Amino acid sequence: MTDPLDPVIHAPARLRIVATLAALPETDSLSFTRLQRMLELTPGNLITHLRKLEDAGYLTSETSGNGRASRTSIALTREGRAALETYTGALRDLIGGL
């Protein structure tokens, strides 16, 4: 039943990550720290899911600075937004058919 749903997005943590980043304007990025605070995930858990999304080309991350002053920013790519739209459409179709 869940076959049409993109498995990269269709996991609670990654769905929340993508939905949160999609609430930003298209060209903006969010710091790792704030994303972690908003989603209440552990750093290790968040990093694992971010890597999966990054590997799929759905988000980009960029770290600037070094040591304690370093800052990692995460942004949804155009492909990521498109994937979320497709996922939302598939979800709507599935729920409508249930």
Next chain:
Amino acid sequence: MHGIGDIDQTASADDGDELDPREAARLLARTGGDARRQFSLSPPRVSAFMAAVILAGYVVLWLSTRGQHPYQGPSGAAVAAIYSAVAVAVAVSVMVYRRATAGISGPSVRQQRVEGTAILLSYLGSPLIQGAMHHYGAGPTIVYGVIPAAGPLIIVGTTVLGVAASKADWPQFAAALAVVVAGIVALFVGPSAAWLAAGIGVFVGVAGYAAANGPYRR
């Protein structure tokens, strides 16, 4: 520059529990709504609070000038009350802005700063006109009544109209238009009633904007 892959962190996470489509839809809607609310520069509750504070300030000004013949202008206590209301509004706005934009970077944040600067600068317009009127000998009706009541609404409201139009933010456009119209009304209803007209106009604009943003909330 590097990214997530370079962060030295012990990572362990699985894909979590099986996610039912209905549950996924609920999670998507709730998370998106939460994020929009946290990123919002004008959360409905804060906007409603600001609308009430501003209305209270204008009502105090109106009460302090009602029945004055000839018109002298608001009392010192009333002016202190409105300055307190403005201070509260500014403090709340700064707090909300900082909280909403924490950790966000990109063109939209820079754009918001430019828009905020333009709006803040437009607040200078009315006191400058007021000063010029006083300089040229205009009476208290104009200098301490009509201009300070109507001027900020027309000048700041028009600036916000432009900002809203450039972003196609139609609820904000409608709110700013209500404020500008109230400012125009305030020009013609007399110096004391001008404060009440201004207060009602700002209240309707800000509270209306809060109500329009309401559907985004969970």
